[in-house]
Amino acid sequence: MTRKFKVFHQLQIAYSAVFRAADHRCRAEIGLSTSQLGVLFVLSRKDGRPISEISQALSMGKSSITGLVDRMCEKGLVRRSPSPLDGRVTHIYLEPLGHAALNKGKQLTSRFNDAVLAPFSAQEQDIIERFLFHLADDAEGIIAANNNMEGENADG
Numbered sequence: 001m002t003r004k005f006k007v008f009h010q011l012q013i014a015y016s017a018v019f020r021a022a023d024h025r026c027r028a029e030i031g032l033s034t035s036q037l038g039v040l041f042v043l044s045r046k047d048g049r050p051i052s053e054i055s056q057a058l059s060m061g062k063s064s065i066t067g068l069v070d071r072m073c074e075k076g077l078v079r080r081s082p083s084p085l086d087g088r089v090t091h092i093y094l095e096p097l098g099h100a101a102l103n104k105g106k107q108l109t110s111r112f113n114d115a116v117l118a119p120f121s122a123q124e125q126d127i128i129e130r131f132l133f134h135l136a137d138d139a140e141g142i143i144a145a146n147n148n149m150e151g152e153n154a155d156g
Helices: 007-030 034-045 051-058 062-074 096-117 122-145
Strands: 078-082 090-094
Touching: 007 034, 007 096, 034 051, 034 062, 034 078, 034 090, 034 096, 051 062, 051 090, 062 078, 090 096
Parallel strands: none
Antiparallel strands: 078 090
């Protein structure tokens, strides 16, 4: 008999707990939320992105990103610049303070990653990585493929 593990429910609980703790630690150590740090990470891969690209990369709404960027501009972490090609588009660029915060954030998230994976062997870590990429890459298909099982596992 197979064990019924409520993975969907447990993912939600784990996500909330880990990101609540990470957000608290980020605010305490570098004065930024994890969402603001996410904006810095996105810009570090390609500076000068429009808000629409940042919101897509972080799976957040444009209005949420706009508010984050407003607060980040006030702190001197990023700056807005109108697109030379389309006046309706504003690009977001890292400022020197943003680069400094990004470096601190990289160190902090590296510690988070090490702590999350510490109890697991290298082989288990490979499985965790494969599982997480599977979820991220195939989320729509996973959920759609299981639509025909409605009601069977309604409790998560």
